[in-house]
Amino acid sequence: MSIRHSLLALLADHDAYGYQLRSRFESLTGSVWPLNIGQVYTTLARLERDGLVLGTGTGDDGRAMYHLTEAGQAELQSWWRSPVSRNDRPRDELAIKIALAVTATGVDASAILQTQRLDTMRAMQDLTRLKRHADVADLPWRLVLESMIFAAEAEIRWLDHCESAVIRHAVQQRAVAPIAAAPAENSEVSS
Structure with missing residues (x-):
């Protein structure tokens, strides 16, 4: 800002x-x-x-x-x-947190995503209530509120995308793991 x-x-x-x-x-x-x-x-x-x-x-x-x-x-x-x-905008701490969580050992990225989604939904509901009670004539405040509501909606969509990506990545890793392990098993059998 x-x-x-x-x-x-x-x-x-x-x-x-x-x-x-x-x-x-x-x-x-x-x-x-x-x-x-x-x-x-x-x-x-x-x-x-x-x-x-x-x-x-x-x-x-x-x-x-x-x-x-x-x-x-x-x-x-x-x-x-x-x-x-x-x-010119500050770093996005949430994006950094999620990027680190998906690669950190022992961190449940899905739980982090769910916690953030719930918090963002609560915030969006609070903002929507504020907007309902905002004075129609107070255009600057309404525009700020709407900006924050749209940002919360976008964040929820992005969190949904992240969760899908984490699930797809886990499925791909499980599919690759048996293929990578197969040559090692075959070499033991032939020895």
Whole structure:
């Protein structure tokens, strides 16, 4: 997630201080991805260093206010026009876990897949309940919820695929094992 670009997008609407930006971000995303206020201010400092935002002094309450510069607006427009690269997303811990489980000795990959499937189904049900009770007018939150529901559905489909692949692999290994053992048995008989 690009906190940098999220803050630029929020500043495009109006000048703000860190806590306002954090609150607005969390409000728009339903607090699904809470922001650490230290991370917000660290990011603002970097944006100011890079000339993308400008500290405009302090507001009535004494907090440092920030304003989007022309360079910041150009950076934001570039971000809006660019797709999110799959390479920019964090590593998928679940995919790594499953890849390791299917090769690890003494690990029941099918049990891991089943545990994950149950957890993902519960999460999807919770998200669906949230969506049912979401305010129709709160489009940003509904879109975030729907993204998470679709991701959960895709994860369940992928887990089903993994389970089928694990079963096929086990069947193939059992079929290959007697063939590999056969020459050894024949060589004992002929000696």
